[in-house]
Amino acid sequence: MRTQVREAVGADSPAVITAFEGAFLGSLVHDVNLVHGLLERLGERCRPR
């Protein structure tokens, strides 16, 4: 997992792994997915720039 995190964001300290893998990808992902679903229902697509 450390290797995957380092490849994705260029760092792999314990805090980075907790923040990126745990908080962003493991927890906030549920709400990001929910918002994407609701935006799609509203006809608003999200494409990050």
Next chain:
Amino acid sequence: MIGGDWWNEGQAVTGAVRLANGSRWDSAWIQLLEVYEYREVGVFYFAEEVHSLTFPSPWLKQCPTVYEVSRAKDRARVAESFESYEESFARELEHFHDCVVNGTECRTPPEQARLDMDVLTRMFLKAGSGR
């Protein structure tokens, strides 16, 4: 992507996105292990209405998911509240089971997951990794 941050050794994160229509989407996730409290809320703010969806803790049984809509009427705030006891977490697992067993089309296909991961990665990168 217009903003991102994380703090408290990675136990708290936030990110902000500007949508194509000009509106703004803010997200935050904060874990406080010493506090016995769970809040998960999504709110959409429109010019004439506010819509909110409040989820209960997934560890509590028979707690409703609450959807509320408020708007102005006759110079007053009017709010409607809808409570559902169909537990969203259980429905999520039932849908996953249905996809695996019956081949039902998944509501969150890999393309959606890829977009989620992309948005979250950009939020993190916006914040930087130096803490």
